[in-house]
Amino acid sequence: MELHDLVDLGRYPIDRPDSPAYERMILDLRRELDTDGCAVLPGFVHDEGIAALVKEADKVAPNAHRSFGRTNAYFSQDDPKLRRTHPIRQFFERSNAFVPADNFPAKGPLRRIYEYPGFMPFIRAALNEPEDRFFRYDDPLADVIINVVEEGQGFPWHFDTNNFTVTLAIQNGETGGQFEYVPGLRTSEDENFEGVARVLDGDMRNVRQLELQPGDLQIFKGRYSLHRVAAVKGERTRYVGIFSFVETEGMCGGVERTKQLYGRVLQHHYDREGRRSDQLLD
Numbered sequence: 128m129e130l131h132d133l134v135d136l137g138r139y140p141i142d143r144p145d146s147p148a149y150e151r152m153i154l155d156l157r158r159e160l161d162t163d164g165c166a167v168l169p170g171f172v173h174d175e176g177i178a179a180l181v182k183e184a185d186k187v188a189p190n191a192h193r194s195f196g197r198t199n200a201y202f203s204q205d206d207p208k209l210r211r212t213h214p215i216r217q218f219f220e221r222s223n224a225f226v227p228a229d230n231f232p233a234k235g236p237l238r239r240i241y242e243y244p245g246f247m248p249f250i251r252a253a254l255n256e257p258e259d260r261f262f263r264y265d266d267p268l269a270d271v272i273i274n275v276v277e278e279g280q281g282f283p284w285h286f287d288t289n290n291f292t293v294t295l296a297i298q299n300g301e302t303g304g305q306f307e308y309v310p311g312l313r314t315s316e317d318e319n320f321e322g323v324a325r326v327l328d329g330d331m332r333n334v335r336q337l338e339l340q341p342g343d344l345q346i347f348k349g350r351y352s353l354h355r356v357a358a359v360k361g362e363r364t365r366y367v368g369i370f371s372f373v374e375t376e377g378m379c380g381g382v383e384r385t386k387q388l389y390g391r392v393l394q395h396h397y398d399r400e401g402r403r404s405d406q407l408l409d
């Protein structure tokens with residue numbers, strides 16, 4: 128399986144895991160993840176690869192599920208029993224559109240990157256996770272998707288369900304669309320509702336901002352880092368590819384979240400509801 132027509136393998140030798148260059152790359156990424164809770168690989172996909180990905184995105188964008196509505200950081204329902212200021216009760220406007228994973232064939236450029244045999248071991252090594260706790264997201268609607276964001280749309284503060292998130296910038300809006308995140312705001316043992324409430328309330332002290340360029344790959348721990356995408360402005364649509372990985376085999380999106388984001392839910396989601404190795408809300 129070849130990847131050089133999409134990925135800059137000279138700069139990022141994910142096809143040569145035994146080389147010193149690979150080892151150096153992994154050490155650099157680990158350092159970045161330790162200090163910033165996030166690592167960026169500029170130009171991971173080269174210009175020609177991006178052209179192929181934009182073409183694929185343009186083709187499937189009409190199949191995106193457009194969803195508008197108010198969501199909290201956990202994509203859960205309101206709980207009127209809690210005090211009014213509790214993060215579960217803080218709802219923000221979200222409008223975006225996800226192209227569900229079943230739009231991306233194995234031979235298309237986006238899934239070819241995700242399913243390239245060396246890609247998962249590379250992401251796992253960068254995150255320094257053990258082999259028995261690292262899997263692709265077992266979600267036929269969400270393992271690899273494109274987030275389509277048009278003028279005026281954005282994605283408010285939230286946590287991902289999948290433990291690890293890898294995003295690939297494919298096309299930027301004219302302006303806006305910056306990514307903001309707070310690394311490690313919750314852990315698998317602690318929701319840290321107080322810390323989350325402070326950020327939702329506008330405390331920007333621990334918020335970091337990123338502006339990715341098309342071709343840049345970003346690795347971060349989406350289940351533990353609160354994050355959001357600023358509204359996009361201008362005519363051009365923002366496309367971001369999202370590849371998800373989890374620590375528990377068979378883990379997929381919950382029923383409520385999947386309904387909200389993809390507009391449908393499969394038997395698969397009911398069968399696996401609650402398959403998590405932590406007690407977090409979503």
Ligand SMILES: O=C(O)CCC(=O)C(=O)O
Pocket residue numbers: 274282287294306354355356367369
């Ligand atoms: O579009 C992005 O950059 C990320 C969107 C996001 O956070 C998500 O889809 O969960």
Ligand SMILES: [Fe+2]
Pocket residue numbers: 285286287349354
């Ligand atoms: Fe997210």
